[in-house]
Amino acid sequence: MKKQTLNTLHHSVFNIHYHLVLVTKYRRRCITPEVAAYLESQYKRLLETWDCELLECNGEPDHLHLLISANPKIQPSKMVNSLKTATSRLVRKEFSEHLGKFYWKPVFYSRSYCLVSCGGAPLDIVKQYLDQQEGFD
Numbered sequence: 384m385k386k387q388t389l390n391t392l393h394h395s396v397f398n399i400h401y402h403l404v405l406v407t408k409y410r411r412r413c414i415t416p417e418v419a420a421y422l423e424s425q426y427k428r429l430l431e432t433w434d435c436e437l438l439e440c441n442g443e444p445d446h447l448h449l450l451i452s453a454n455p456k457i458q459p460s461k462m463v464n465s466l467k468t469a470t471s472r473l474v475r476k477e478f479s480e481h482l483g484k485f486y487w488k489p490v491f492y493s494r495s496y497c498l499v500s501c502g503g504a505p506l507d508i509v510k511q512y513l514d515q516q517e518g519f520d
Contacts, residue, residue, distance in 0.1 A: 390454075392456070397454075398502065399453040399455060399500070400438070400451065400452055400453065400500065400501050400502040401449075401450075401498055401499065401500055401501065402448065402498070402499045402501050403448070403450075403451060403466075403497070404448055405449070405492055405496055406445065406446040406492065406493040406495065407446065407485075407491065407493065408486065408492060409493075411486070412444035412445045413445075413481070413485040413486075414446075414447065415444070415481070418478055419441075419442065419447065421474060421477055422447065425469070425473055426440060426470065429466055429469055429470070430462075430466075433462060435452060435454050435457060437449060437450070438452055460498075463498060470491075471490070471492055475491055
């Protein structure tokens with residue numbers, strides 16, 4: 384079994400992973416391999432500025448899946464909204480002609496997103512571990 388690597392800050396140890404799904408506005412199938420590669424590079428760059436890391440990025444023409452190793456100092460909702468705002472602006476600028484075929488307004492992502500924490504032990508195992516603690520007697 385592979386041992387999990389823990390990250391550290393001054394007074395904490397952590398291992399936080401998120402699975403983020405970002406969907407294009409109206410689920411338009413506008414993500415080409417070139418657009419996906421560009422977005423992946425921008426996600427990596429932005430996440431590094433927050434001491435986070437993009438571990439994987441893949442998807443389909445109407446949505447992208449990101450696996451992110453996160454930092455506990457970052458609020459997940461702010462991280463997602465900042466990622467969406469910045470990359471939407473950048474991708475619309477870089478691929479304006481291509482995206483103009485799909486959108487007549489300056490949009491790229493749907494307003495919604497899916498963010499799921501992942502990794503670590505399953506909840507049943509954690510509950511079992513907590514039940515086995517000695518208590519305070």
